[in-house]
Every structure is written in C-alpha cells, then in structure tokens.
Amino acid sequence: RTVYVNGEYLPETEAKVSIFDRAFLMADGVYEVTSVLGGKLIDFDGHLARLERSLTELDMPKPKAFDELLEIHRKLVELNGIDEGMVYLQVTRGAPGDRDFAFPDPETCEATLVLFTQNKPGLAANPVAKTGIKVISIEDIRWGRRDIKTVQLLYPSMGKMMAKKAGCDDAWLVEDGFVTEGTSNNAYIVKDGTIITRNLGTDILHGITRAAVLRFAREAQMKVEERPFTIAEAQGADEAFYTSASAFVMPVVEIDGESIGTGKPGDVATRLREIYLEESR
Template identity: 80%
Template sequence: MSRIVYVNGQYLPEAEATVSIFDRGFLMADGVYEVTSVLGGKLIDFAGHSVRLARSLNELDMAAPCSDEELLEIHRELVARNEITDGMIYLQVTRGNPGDRDFAYPDPAVTKPTLVMFTQSKPGMADSPVTKTGIKVISIEDIRWGRRDIKTVQLLYPSMGKMMAKKAGADDAWMVEDGAVTEGTSNNAYIVKNGRIITRQLSTDILHGITRAAVLRFAKEAQMMVEERPFTIEEAQAADEAFFTSASAFVMPVVEIDGASIGAGKPGPVAMRLREIYLEESRKTAI
C-alpha cells in the first residue's frame, strides 16, 4: 500500500507529494517540526506537542497553518488511511514559498505557511529489544545555535553527531558545552545517583522535551527524587544509571559513555521503572 501523506490541505500518495524549491524550509531551514508517537492506533501526548509547536512558531514569528482541532483531525486521518497501529507522525511547518529566494521574511498575509505531515509505521515500538540491553553513547562538543528550545528543522549537526557515534561503534552522542552535558542528538539526557534522577534544567540550551516533562511528572508522583541541574560526562560515568527520553524511544537506558560502563553495565531499575510507568500512563491518556 502506498503511504498517504498530507501537503497543504491534500492527502496524496507519497510519490505525488511535492513542495516548491523556493520553500523557505528547503532554502533557509526556516521551519519547525514535531513528532508524535502512536501506540495502539492512538496519539501519545498530542496536547503537549501542540503546545510546543505553537511556542516554536511564536518564537519565530511564524503563522500557524491551522487550528489545533484541524491538526488533530489530520493526525487521526493519517493514522486511519495508513492503518498505523504503532509508529510516528512527523509534522513540519515552514514559512512557505515566497516565489524566490530572499533572506527577509515574506509578508505572512501573502505567503502562507507550508504544512506537511507523514506517518512512519513502527510495529512493536514500545517493546524494542534495545531497551533490554541499553545503548552506548559518546560525548561530542555542542556547537549548535543558541536557541535549542525552538524545535527547528536545523538538524545537520545532530545528524553529524549520530554519524560520529556510529563511526565510534556507539549508538548515539551526548553533546557537551562548557563542561556540562546539554542533551543527546535527538533526546534529553539523565543520570541516576544514589536514587536521585539528575537532568539539565529547562533553558534555551536544550529542547523542552514533551516526554521529558511527562517522565519527570511521573517520577515525582512516584516519590522519586529529581534534581534539575547540569552534569558532566565524568559524573555520568560515575553514576549508578543513565538514560534518555524522547517521543519515539520513550525512556531508553544508557549503559556506556565514552567507553566507560555505567553502573553494572546494564539497564538500571530506575530507568526501567520509569519506562514502565510512562508507557502505562501515556496509553491511558492517548487519544
């Protein structure tokens, strides 16, 4: 079955979907995105993603392409048309096609934003076997721009980081700035020491993860201790556990950093319990 995607009001077979070469997302990386997970045919934390999308658009003075209600309807329609049970929906909004290349923003009254969305089927994504073994990460310098709290499509350096990790025989990279970990290439980073969950506080230095917010809320409800502050790679290597969170991986244990085993070198109880709680609670509120 050909995948059906959404482009500016139309549901199309993916082979027929096109965007102008003058679109600012293509020319300037002038766009933002969101990825919403689907479990059991339902959307996980859609409201959180909608709120963050609105914030990203507002920070870039970009017009919303449609209402939250319309976005929800498109998400549901794509899930239905593509028969998605488990997977993800990728959404991207750009400042649109002004008809030519120019550094200045086009008039929003004339140039409407571009909205594209597509599904990715990932059967059994909540039962990934990698969870049982954990992943290995390396550390790299964080040289991204200063507004990482805006979820833009400027993903070249994170892509480079993924490839650096692959070349080093690892699975991912955690980025370091001024001696402290900021975040992973596509996830928020955590360590656990003496039962305390430690993760960097929100600022313009990191993405305000939707899964991060949910996991920390669930951790506090479960009477787990949470400390929001920067931590170093050395602290991480000496931690009892490490893990990361993201919309597609949920809670993923990290068992090695820069070649040093974390704790017992296997997924720890705090990370595994948080994953269990997150999946259970998120399924309850999925829409």
C-alpha cells in the same frame, strides 16, 4: 502511504512542495514528532503546545489548518493503519517566489504544512531497551535557541554519524563542560536514587517526554534534581538514560567507553519506561 500536504491527503509519490520553500533553502521550518501506541496519539496536547511556541518564537505564521491538527493526525493514523509508530509534522514559512534572507510578508506567503506517518511495529517492545545503548560525548556547537524545534538538524545528524563511527549508538552534547542533551533526546543520570537532568532553558529542547517522565517520577516519590551534570559525573553515576517521543525511556549503559553502574539498564530507567508505556496506553 498517504501523506498530508496543505489541505490534501495524497499518495506520497504525488505530494509536492515548492523548491522555493524556505525550509528547503533556509531551514526555516519547525517540526513535531508524536508517537502512536495502540493506534493512539501520545501526548498530543504537549506537542501542539510546543509547536505553537516554536511558531511564536520565530514569528512564523500558523498554517491555515492549525485548529484541525488533531483531526489530521488521527486521519493519517487511520488511513495508514498505524498501530505503533509516529506522526511527523512540519510547518515552514512557505515559498515566496525569490530567495531572500528577510522573512516574506505573511499576507502574500502562506505557511506550508506537511504531515506523514512512519510505521514502527514493535516500538514499545523494542529489544534495545533491554540491553541499553552506548553514547559518545561531543562538543555542542549548535545554535543558541535549542528550545525551538527547528529542522536545522545537520549537526545532530553529524553527531549520530560520529557515534556510529565509534561503534556507538548516539552522542551526548557538551557545552562549557556540561551535558546539554542527546542528538535527538534529553539526557539523565541517576545517583543514589536521585534522577538528575539539565534544567530547562534556551540550551535544550523542552522534551514532551521529559515533562511526562519527570511527572511520573515525582508521582512515584522518586527524587528529581533539574541541574547540569558533566560527563565525569555521568560516568560515576549508577544509571543513565535518555527520553524522546520516538524512543520513550532508553537506558544508556556506556559513555565514552566507560560502563555506567552495572553496565546493564538500571532499575530506575527500566521502571520509568514501564510506567511511561503503561500510562500512554
């Protein structure tokens, strides 16, 4: 696989980043994941806009190649022959010589930019979307700026492991009694035809897939309510699902051992997945 590091396209075995890089020492980095379908990048503009916002919020300098990001994405997709898969991008504050809690002077420390691809043949036809997935709920103990897409992913990883241990696929995070989002996705329920998902704020990531799916839902005359919901409300809903760049629209058929609706992927989630895939091709 060919990867990109700070201006160079290299075999993955030759790509190097300093051990002093602040992402390695401090989780001082932000990232984006853009899906590829039919060799085409999905929602690239949205991911780029969110990356810019993450950088601004953290006062992190833009990498030198910021204006070439589309070109770099396209070149990696081509070099690696990706038909279905994704491009991962990470920007960090760079590698000052010493470990220090204070941010380094951007005049002397340059941002690190890394991109790589992951090949995922069959992503769109994922059979799991036909059966749906099971989630558990866990307390949301992440930091308070979840709207910034940082590489601090330890708690989401732990959540995923807790779900696996419980024989489930993922965890939905709960704060003050209300669902915030999934470990790596935005959470939704459907009741009497209305799609309900938490409103945007600093407590969730502003999903690029969320924005697209809500737009398609409204265009299809579906009703959308952006507000918090509880696990009990979700368990009593007709449907549940989540969205993310890597899974698109994924039906959720069980929450904390309770079947949702018929226990099978619901019509709204199934239709939204179809619309999303159609519109993205």
